Amino acid sequence: MSELLKVPTMAEFMAQGKQPEVLFWVGCAGSFDDRAKKITKAFVKLLNKANVEFAVLGTEESCTGDPAKRAGNEFLFQMQAVTNIEVLNAYEVKKIVTACPHCFNTIKNEYPELGGSYEVMHHTQFLKTLLDDGRLTIEGGQFKGKRITFHDPCYLGRANNVYEAPRALIQKLEAELVEMKNCRRNGLCCGAGGAQMFKDAEKGDKEVNVERTEQALETKPEIIAAGCPFCNTMMTDGVKAKEKEADVAVMDIAELVANAQDL
């Protein structure tokens, strides 16, 4: 299947003297994490299918600095930011789409003050515009009538008030969207943010991801939808901890849309 993927780089566009419509910021998880790579590919398939002229930075991309900043290392964050901004500005990037809410938040909100101002979209927002503009269509699809619950990523939802785009996509699949007791601005963290992904949790009586998974399972879903590679990992682990992996799948919205089309 992969031979069908078209993934041009910014350097290639530049060599042809062209600008892509949008830069796809893949992010570290999307580039290296085995599970997240599948999300990346699903999204690329959709971009290919919709004939979006996009490009990636490839080896020129680097960590946005989000986990460093939130751990408290402002130096490292700004080094990363300034380096990335130099690359982005050199390519005269205007519009960026990313499947990672952490990259989304950092580039959108924290880069402008350091000299990098771009229009930044989360992939669910971008996919929604593709559907709204008729560049992408969903017909029938395997998720029709399936119970799906959506876990709001903190850095997409509360941090940036994006609640509706992912839900609109789920509804476009004609799936049955069920809400957890904590959703939208009251959503509960998956436990990965603020650099927690990279360390053990402090002592407590439970892991945050287990708590959140329990809330998700209460809705008796067939699928837990996520919009963040880190949430995806946390919820997948949570489902495993509850020994529910045979009944409940954790999938990114991009994967849902791509699978609905049998891409």
Added chain:
Amino acid sequence: MHYIPNILFAIVLISGIGFFVKNVKKLARNIKLGRDVDISDNKSQRWKNMTMIALGQSKMVRRPIAGFLHLVVYVGFIIINIEVIEIIIDGLFGTHRVFASIGSLYGVLIGAFEILAVLVFVSVTLFWIRRNIIKLKRFWKSEMTSWPKNDANYILYFEMVLMTLFLVMNATDVHFQDMNSGNIMSQFIAPWFSGLSDTTLHFIERGVWWVHIIGILVFLNYLYYSKHLHILLAFPNTFYGKLQPKGQMDNLEAVTKEVKMMMDPNVDPFAAPAEEAEGDVPAKFGASDVQDLNWVQLLNAYTCTECGRCTSECPANQTGKKLSPRKIMMDTRDRLEEVGKNIDTNKGEFVEDGKQLLDNYITREELWACTSCNACVEACPVSIDPLSIILEMRRYLVMEQSAAPVELNNMMTNIENNGAPWPYNQMDRLNWKNE
């Protein structure tokens, strides 16, 4: 002799207000111990926020029961204060119910106050029951012992007593009863006092009147020592609250300068650093004590109502970790008060006391448990940002002390060397394409 009550009243009033003003000045001084931040942007949005959130209680009502009860007490508090104006005029000039001259409207007004007084009494009683009998979880966390717990109850008792006094005052006021309008509620209390002579009644009425106004002055002065300060500070606090998207954390300017210098090939690395001479590079990065925080964060600390809405939404707290955003705010206030007292006793100078906010009040374990999810910020009804303090203290730990947990150090080393938090090579970034 005739003027003695008036003079006495003036003395009581002036000392009550004077003491309050003195404390307000101290409060302002303490808040100014924080670093300066420029908050002159977006005035119209700020006024709007203050109007909606502080005046309009828009975030309070997100929890309907507490929100509704709070609304009653809040509206009651504001409106009944009109009565205080009358008390002050009467007290100073020896008049009696000076507003009564406005005629039947007076009866309507006092009638409304009486109804509100009863509603406030009921609400406050329900608040008390929620705290002490139902024992709502968020009021019984580990930081809610001794003073914070008593403080909350004292406020409730105070309000019960003040409301009762107001009604008894009306019920024993023969002149007022004569008017036969406005005593909508007090008429039910009046029979308790039937059979007493006019002199005795008058004596009780005067007594209650005095206790009532003194009670109000005491309550006013109690504010400074209490979480009840929020009734005043909620207004500036919502005005100065964060306007940027919640996920946006401020870029440390001092770091920006250094990074720009490091990355600029034209800068002579051996030249003497000019900035430091000008003194605009802060003594340290991040915060280990209250003086390292900015004044909005300190204002936040004084505004905190200790309601615990933040803590009850906090994922770390919900899963049994030590972190409680409410405690972060309470600790900041306690330490700031301690620093303020230190300055007072040492003639205006802070004398090193071997303590600081970090470790003595807030532990590292608490700081590292935060997922930066912003649930606390979202939940706070008065626009407090506990997360900003947590981040500032992490900055101190990492940039001044290199004291991050080992795994985070590994993560940061990876970013530095490979441009990713994991030990993968940057050159492999596009490998997924062909996998």
